[in-house]
Amino acid sequence: MAWRFGRATDADFEPLLALRIDVMREHLERVFRYDPERARRVFREHFHEPGLRLIRVGDATIGCVGFRIGATEIMLDSFYLDRRYHDTGLGTAILKVLLAEADALRLPIRLEVLNGSKADRFYLRHGFVKLSQDAIEGTYERPVP
Numbered sequence: 001m002a003w004r005f006g007r008a009t010d011a012d013f014e015p016l017l018a019l020r021i022d023v024m025r026e027h028l029e030r031v032f033r034y035d036p037e038r039a040r041r042v043f044r045e046h047f048h049e050p051g052l053r054l055i056r057v058g059d060a061t062i063g064c065v066g067f068r069i070g071a072t073e074i075m076l077d078s079f080y081l082d083r084r085y086h087d088t089g090l091g092t093a094i095l096k097v098l099l100a101e102a103d104a105l106r107l108p109i110r111l112e113v114l115n116g117s118k119a120d121r122f123y124l125r126h127g128f129v130k131l132s133q134d135a136i137e138g139t140y141e142r143p144v145p
Contacts, residue, residue: 001057001088001089001090001093002057002058003055003056003057003062003090003093003094004056005053005054005055005056006053006054006055006056006061007053007054008047008052008053008054008064012054012061012064013043013044013047015061016043016047016054016061016064016080017039017040017043019063019064019080019082020039020043020078020080021036021039022083023080023081023082023083024039024080024114043078046066046077046078047078049066049068050068051066051067051068051069051075052064052065052066052078053065053066053067055081055094057085062081062082062084062085063079063080063081063082063085064078064079064080065077065078065079065080065094065098066078066079067098067101069105069107070107072107073107073108073109073110073141074102074105074107074108074109074110075109075110075111076098076109076110076111077111077112079091079094079095079111079119081094091122092122092126095122095126096126099126099127099142102142102144103144103145106144107144108141108142108143108144109128109141109142110139110140110141111123111128111139111140112137112138112139112140113137113138113140114136114137115133115135115136115137115138120138123140123142124140126142127142127145128140128141128142129141129142129143
């Protein structure tokens with residue numbers, strides 16, 4: 001499947017917020033963390049940080065990912081795909097591009113994942129290790145190979 005990254009603009013905020021809520025709502029409800037206003041506030045904070053990339057197929061935006069390059073590590077967040085693209089291999093293809101970029105920069109990648117989500121297994125399969133966990137989420141890192 002042909003996909004590409006794009007730059008996010010303010011016009012992308014509402015559609016991406018709706019996508020985030022669609023993808024995350026049941027998981028957040030499971031851990032008693034779903035609140036529409038909190039979802040909006042948290043996504044807004046991440047939205048304006050440098051490194052948010054749209055994920056596009058043709059002319060359509062089908063997701064996003066935050067790839068925040070710092071001096072000593074890369075933070076990965078806000079990796080959301082439209083449900084129609086779940087279990088198609090697209091998430092893996094996108095992650096492999098991001099991993100190659102991190103490897104070229106010789107930086108580890110860190111991220112947080114809600115406990116019990118499918119994302120937990122996804123990241124473990126791709127070389128991430130769980131560093132810590134609290135009642136809500138785990139912190140993972142993929143060291144530099």
